[in-house]
Amino acid sequence: xxxxxxxxxxxxxxxxxxxxxxxxxxxxxxxxxxxxxxxxxxxxxxxxxxxxxxxxxxxxxxxxxxxxxxxxxxxxxxxxxxxxxxxxxxxxxxxxxxxxxxxxxxxxxxxxxxxxxxxxxxxxxxxxxxxxxxxxxxxxxxxxxxxxxxxxxxxxxxxxxxxxxxxxxxxxxxxxxxxxxxxxxxxxxxxxxxxxxxxxxxxxxxxxxxxxxxxxxxxxxxxxxxxxxxxxxxxxxxxxxxxxxxxxxxxxxxxxxxxxxxxxxxxxxxxxxxxxxxxxxxxxxxxxxxxxxxxxxxxxxxxxxxxxxxxxxxxxxxxxxxxxxxxxxxxxxxxxxxxxxxxxxxxxxxxxxxxxxxxxxxx
Numbered sequence: 001x002x003x004x005x006x007x008x009x010x011x012x013x014x015x016x017x018x019x020x021x022x023x024x025x026x027x028x029x030x031x032x033x034x035x036x037x038x039x040x041x042x043x044x045x046x047x048x049x050x051x052x053x054x055x056x057x058x059x060x061x062x063x064x065x066x067x068x069x070x071x072x073x074x075x076x077x078x079x080x081x082x083x084x085x086x087x088x089x090x091x092x093x094x095x096x097x098x099x100x101x102x103x104x105x106x107x108x109x110x111x112x113x114x115x116x117x118x119x120x121x122x123x124x125x126x127x128x129x130x131x132x133x134x135x136x137x138x139x140x141x142x143x144x145x146x147x148x149x150x151x152x153x154x155x156x157x158x159x160x161x162x163x164x165x166x167x168x169x170x171x172x173x174x175x176x177x178x179x180x181x182x183x184x185x186x187x188x189x190x191x192x193x194x195x196x197x198x199x200x201x202x203x204x205x206x207x208x209x210x211x212x213x214x215x216x217x218x219x220x221x222x223x224x225x226x227x228x229x230x231x232x233x234x235x236x237x238x239x240x241x242x243x244x245x246x247x248x249x250x251x252x253x254x255x256x257x258x259x260x261x262x263x264x265x266x267x268x269x270x271x272x273x274x275x276x277x278x279x280x281x282x283x284x285x286x287x288x289x290x291x292x293x294x295x296x297x298x299x300x301x302x303x304x305x306x307x308x309x310x311x312x313x314x315x316x317x318x319x320x321x322x323x324x325x326x327x328x329x330x331x332x333x334x335x336x337x338x339x340x341x342x343x344x345x346x347x348x349x350x351x352x353x354x355x356x357x358x359x360x361x362x363x
Contacts, residue, residue, distance in 0.1 A: 001294075002039075002067040003273045004095030008122050009073030009113045011103035012205040012237040014038075017070035019240040019266050038070040044274050044281070044292070045267040048324055048354060052283060052290045055331055064281050064292035066274050069095055073113070089133050093193055097276040098200045099269070100126065104217035105207040105236075119204065119217050120224050130195040131170050137192055138167050162188050170196070177229055199276045201231045203269060211236040212260055231272055235265025280353040283324070284308070285333070301349040305359045315363035319345045324354035333358075 005013045021040020043063040053061050071091045092098065102119035103112065114121065142163050148156035162185050169179050175196035181189060189197055202225055204218045214234045222232050243264050246252045256263065274294075281292045282304055295304045301321075306313030322333060326341040333356075336342055351357070 001097075001277045001279060002069050002095045003097045003099050003277065004069045004071050004092050005099045005101060006071050006092060006126065007073060007101035008103070008125065010110055011073070011101050011122070013073065013101045014070055015237040015241050016101060016203065016205070016235075016266070016269075017068060019237065019244045019264075020068050020270065040068050040070070041065045042068050042270055044270055044294075045263075046271075046281065046292060048281075048283070049290065049292055051328055052285050052324075052356075055328070056285050056287065056290050058285070058287055058290040060289050062289060062291040064274070064279075064294045066270060066277065066279070066294075068099075068273070071095075089129070089195065092130070092195055092198075096198065097273065098195075098198050099203055099273060100200055101203045101205055101237075102217075102221055104204040104215060104221065104234075105210070107207070117217065119221050123202070123221070123224060127175060127196070128173070131173070131175065134176060134192075134194040134196050135167065135170055137194060138163050138170070141192060142167070158184070159188055175228065178227065199229070199278075201233060201269075201272055201276055204232060204234045205237045206234055208236050208239055208259070210234070211239055211265070231276070233265070233269055233272060235269065240264055240266050280351075282351050282353070282355045282357055284358070285327070285356050295351060297353075299351055300347060301345055301351060301357070301359075302347050304351045304357065305361065308359070311363045312359050312361045315361040316347060317360040317362055319349060319351075320358040320360065321345050321349070322356045323352070324356060327356050 005017055007013045017038060017040060020042045021038075043065055046063060049061060049063055069091065072088050100123065102122055103117060104119050106117055114125075142160060145156045145159045145163065149160050166176065166179055166189060170176060176189060176194045177197050177200065179185075179189070202221060204214065204221055206215055206218065209215075210218070211234070218232070218234055225232060239259065243252050243255055244266075246255060252264070278297050279294050280297050281294060284291050284293065293304065293307050295307055301319040302313045302316040305316055305319070321343045322336045322341055326336050326339075327333070330336040330339055330341065333342070
């Protein structure tokens with residue numbers, strides 16, 4: 001499951017990516033510095049993991065991870081191939097969610113491809129390019145479905161009806177994610193992998209002074225996206241870069257305190273990206289290893305077991321489950337079990353975020 005970082009050139013995408021990942025994307029003051037998408041695997045900050053480590057004292061701790069892709073800057077005309085646009089749009093299509101970086105700071109030393117600072121205009125530029133590409137995709141599908149519909153295929157007739165409404169909606173300058181869906185329309189639209197249907201988060205890249213409270217640019221972005229199903233996060237990418245260069249936890253905390261910040265902004269961004277991808281975490285906890293495992297929300301116990309190994313899912317017998325809260329309250333698996341807080345669950349059990357699970361299986 002990947003999140004793709006998008007935005008116009010020189011808005012801070014690669015700087016942000018460098019903060020998020022150990023992989024160092026080239027970062028320079030000119031467009032198209034990033035040609036091939038850089039991919040980084042980022043640990044998800046989770047205080048629950050720290051607490052479990054203190055209680056269990058394992059040999060090692062393994063956090064959950066999320067994959068972040070740094071995609072080169074888009075420009076006007078990308079949907080028609082401008083600025084290597086087709087390649088960049090194809091890279092976006094391969095991601096499952098979008099992190100859209102908007103420049104919300106002034107700096108005469110960093111050029112803006114449009115000449116002035118206006119994050120709402122920048123958002124519109126990229127929205128239009130993605131919408132134009134989505135309209136191409138819809139037209140292709142419509143042509144195919146109309147031919148089948150004429151032959152009397154009722155399922156294709158329904159698809160034509162849905163897509164014609166969606167096409168008109170996007171032609172009004174709206175994103176597909178804003179389109180009202182139900183159990184019938186959702187799978188029809190999802191199958192098209194539309195760029196503007198992907199879940200999105202807007203990151204307002206600000207200067208140091210605005211890192212905590214934001215600024216007028218941020219307020220304009222919030223007003224613009226209020227009707228979208230989208231989160232807005234404010235952070236200063238350059239500060240995040242400075243924090244990531246500090247070697248010790250103590251140094252980072254001192255730096256954050258000086259800026260009156262509780263934690264690095266990228267921590268909030270990573271956690272939100274995790275949610276954006278509809279992911280959650282369950283834990284396994286033993287003296288060898290405490291580990292966070294990533295699953296999609298709504299997964300059953302056998303599906304969750306399969307993340308560890310396919311044999312666990314094939315030969316699933318039962319799941320022995322303790323909630324995170326109960327584990328912490330009683331301090332260990334044994335004491336939670338004594339208190340009657342270990343529950344034996346079967347194949348239909350839906351895993352909750354934070355469950356601590358031991359699987360029984362037989363292959």
